[in-house]
Amino acid sequence: MLAHEEQDTASAETTVQTGGIAADRADRLRSIIERVERLEEERKALAGDIKDIFSEAKSAGFDVKIIKQILKLRKMEPAQVEEQETLLDIYRRALG
Amino acid sequence: MLAHEEQDTASAETTVQTGGIAADRADRLRSIIERVERLEEERKALAGDIKDIFSEAKSAGFDVKIIKQILKLRKMEPAQVEEQETLLDIYRRALG
Amino acid sequence: MLAHEEQDTASAETTVQTGGIAADRADRLRSIIERVERLEEERKALAGDIKDIFSEAKSAGFDVKIIKQILKLRKMEPAQVEEQETLLDIYRRALG
Amino acid sequence: MLAHEEQDTASAETTVQTGGIAADRADRLRSIIERVERLEEERKALAGDIKDIFSEAKSAGFDVKIIKQILKLRKMEPAQVEEQETLLDIYRRALG
DNA sequence: CAAGAATTATGAACCC
DNA sequence: GGGTTCATAATTCTTG
Numbered sequence: 001m002l003a004h005e006e007q008d009t010a011s012a013e014t015t016v017q018t019g020g021i022a023a024d025r026a027d028r029l030r031s032i033i034e035r036v037e038r039l040e041e042e043r044k045a046l047a048g049d050i051k052d053i054f055s056e057a058k059s060a061g062f063d064v065k066i067i068k069q070i071l072k073l074r075k076m077e078p079a080q081v082e083e084q085e086t087l088l089d090i091y092r093r094a095l096g
Numbered sequence: 097m098l099a100h101e102e103q104d105t106a107s108a109e110t111t112v113q114t115g116g117i118a119a120d121r122a123d124r125l126r127s128i129i130e131r132v133e134r135l136e137e138e139r140k141a142l143a144g145d146i147k148d149i150f151s152e153a154k155s156a157g158f159d160v161k162i163i164k165q166i167l168k169l170r171k172m173e174p175a176q177v178e179e180q181e182t183l184l185d186i187y188r189r190a191l192g
Numbered sequence: 193m194l195a196h197e198e199q200d201t202a203s204a205e206t207t208v209q210t211g212g213i214a215a216d217r218a219d220r221l222r223s224i225i226e227r228v229e230r231l232e233e234e235r236k237a238l239a240g241d242i243k244d245i246f247s248e249a250k251s252a253g254f255d256v257k258i259i260k261q262i263l264k265l266r267k268m269e270p271a272q273v274e275e276q277e278t279l280l281d282i283y284r285r286a287l288g
Numbered sequence: 289m290l291a292h293e294e295q296d297t298a299s300a301e302t303t304v305q306t307g308g309i310a311a312d313r314a315d316r317l318r319s320i321i322e323r324v325e326r327l328e329e330e331r332k333a334l335a336g337d338i339k340d341i342f343s344e345a346k347s348a349g350f351d352v353k354i355i356k357q358i359l360k361l362r363k364m365e366p367a368q369v370e371e372q373e374t375l376l377d378i379y380r381r382a383l384g
Numbered sequence: 385c386a387a388g389a390a391t392t393a394t395g396a397a398c399c400c
Numbered sequence: 401g402g403g404t405t406c407a408t409a410a411t412t413c414t415t416g
Contacts, residue, residue: 028156029153029158029163032149032152032153032158032163033163033166033167033170035149036146036149036150036163036167037167037170039142039145039146039149040146040167042142043139043142043143043146046135046138046139046142047139047408049135050132050135050136050139053128053131053132053135054132056128057128060124060128062125062128063375063379065372065410066372066375066376066379067125067128067129067132067379068409068410069376070129070376070379070380070383071129071132071133071136073380074129074133084353084354087351087354088354088357088358089212090212090213091213091221091354091355091358092358092361093212093213094212094213094217094218094221094222095218095221095222095225095358116377116378116381116382117378117379117381117382121382122382122383125379125382125383126382126383129383143396147397159282159285159286161282161398162282162283162286165279165282183261186255186257186258186261187258189255190255190258220348221350221355224341224344224345224348224350224355225355225358225359225362227341228338228341228342228355228359229359229362231334231337231338231341232338232359234334235331235334235335235338238327238330238331238334239331241327242324242327242328242331243413245320245323245324245327246324248320249320252316254317254320259317259320259321259324260390262321263321263324263325263328266321266325353394356393356394385416386415386416387414387415387416388413388414388415388416389412389413389414389415390411390412390413390414391410391411391412391413392409392410392411392412393408393409393410393411394407394408394409394410395406395407395408395409396405396406396407396408397404397405397406397407398403398404398405398406399402399403399404399405400401400402400403400404
């Protein structure tokens, strides 16, 4: 089930008789799900590591909020950064 | 407050400055930022891996939306249990 | 692109400029910002009113946490119904 | 129920006999809940209005992201704004 | 006042 | 590719 192709239309017994195709697909589905779950766990672990570093930074007296701003700026293309700053300036000036 | 201004009141290492921050603190800041960036890269790589698995699943004829639904349900179950327990706690305390 | 640079190619109104933006556009920008700020103030006031009610409830001997739980449950019911319907849709499409 | 005080310990019938205290409290609880729900509806309506203004702004060619930045800046004390900008500069310079 | 929970805002992914 | 929904990030509020 759950897939658009290769579904034999009948009961589970028939499936086994016709060569275990559905069973193979169930295995494959299970494999997919478990692999994704494994990777998501790793992702979660990394998120925890990052949090730890920010805690450390805070303990060392740094301003975490500013550090996050820095990280965001470094992720952007320099041209994008400048464009945004320019536009912000223009709007601010327009407002007086 | 430690990080809000240059602080060169102490040891010899803090004497060499780089534009408002002691050199050793600049090093530490750089270390923090680079470590976070490294971990975020790994996170991004994992996200890519997950996307690949979904692509593969789609190619194999599975319905990706449903697979995501299954993953969500498997994730939610413990959360649901916990929420139920929280609710029970609340009601018991309210009645106690 | 319209908003990215001053555009004084058109009508007479656009000739008076205020630092990079045509005056009429500056007016419109100001109007947008002030209207949003006004609405956000109202929102904030409502949040305060809600807080007051909870304070009153607490003073009257009610358990605020439980009241919030009740509110959440009353809010969730339609959402739950909708989610169920969505799930049903998904499965029906998968089997169709 | 649900409250910490004024609970008669016996059955509903007793409650009515002892002067309808529990019934009064149920009324009061209902009143609290309904008032909160009413205010939350208003809040939601305001959120919709704000969204509409942003849509209008976008249609008029403004950069909504920048407008949101402006709103955030205007909410902050000028001193806070400057402090943050200064600190950001310091950190950026420290990183080269 | 700091930690944690809850709400809100932003950014990414997906579908049309 | 534009709009919409969903996940993640940030801020706010509450509590110990």
